Amino acid sequence: MLGKLQYLTVTHLDIVYAINLLSQFVAAPRRTHMVAVERVLRFLKCTPGQGILLTAKGPMKLEAYCDADWAGCLDTRQSCTGYLIKVGGSPVSWKSKKQSMVARSSVDAEYRAMATTVSEVIWL
Structure with a gap:
């Protein structure tokens, strides 16, 4: 899931920091990290068509x-x-x-x- 979101950072600058921060916990993810990923996904769902x-x-x-x-x-x-x-x-x-x-x-x-x-x- 995070790899796909990293791919989206090419056109969505507004999620770069969040994805960078979440990428630091790939080796040992916790429930709070999944909640943060879901929050990013909700943000992307509410902002279709926005990008570079x-x-x-x-x-x-x-x-x-x-x-x-x-x-x-x-x-x-x-x-x-x-x-x-x-x-x-x-x-x-x-x-x-x-x-x-x-x-x-x-x-x-x-x-x-x-x-x-x-x-x-x-x-x-």
């Missing part, structure tokens, strides 16, 4: 947004990085991932998120 729209018109302007939470994971105290990159108003790259190191401050977490985003922009 790639337009051919408009200026080819590059926009990048990033954010991080400081020590957001209560188990490991790792921060989470997220970014979205748009070209011409359409999303072309996005990511939500735990940072590999524990940040000592919110500034450190935000700086790591920005560095990850800039690296992706340079690659694009």
